[in-house]
Amino acid sequence: MSETSESIVEERIYTIPFSKVIYGRRIPRSRRTPRAVRYLRSFIKKHLRCDEIIIDSEVNEFMWARGIQHPPRKIRVRAVKTEEDVVTVYLG
Numbered sequence: 550m551s552e553t554s555e556s557i558v559e560e561r562i563y564t565i566p567f568s569k570v571i572y573g574r575r576i577p578r579s580r581r582t583p584r585a586v587r588y589l590r591s592f593i594k595k596h597l598r599c600d601e602i603i604i605d606s607e608v609n610e611f612m613w614a615r616g617i618q619h620p621p622r623k624i625r626v627r628a629v630k631t632e633e634d635v636v637t638v639y640l641g
Contacts, residue, residue, distance in 0.1 A: 559630040582620040
C-alpha cells in the first residue's frame, strides 16, 4: 500500500456484487470478466463521485484469477480518494 504524499480525503470499504451483472442476464461466457471490471469502475465512480479510477494490480489479478468465463460473484475492496479527485481501489 504505497500512498504518495497526497492526503487522503475519504476511504471506504465496499462489497461489490457481480452476480446480477454477469449471471442474471444473458452475457456470453467470453465477456463475463471484462464486464465485471467495467461494473467495478462504474460502481466506484457512482459511489465516490470521481473522474479518475486506478485499480490496483492485486484487484485485477483477483478478478482474472479464474479466467474470462468465471469471475468472482462478489469482491470486497477498499477505495481511497485523494485531494486530486483520484480514487485508488485496493483489495480489502
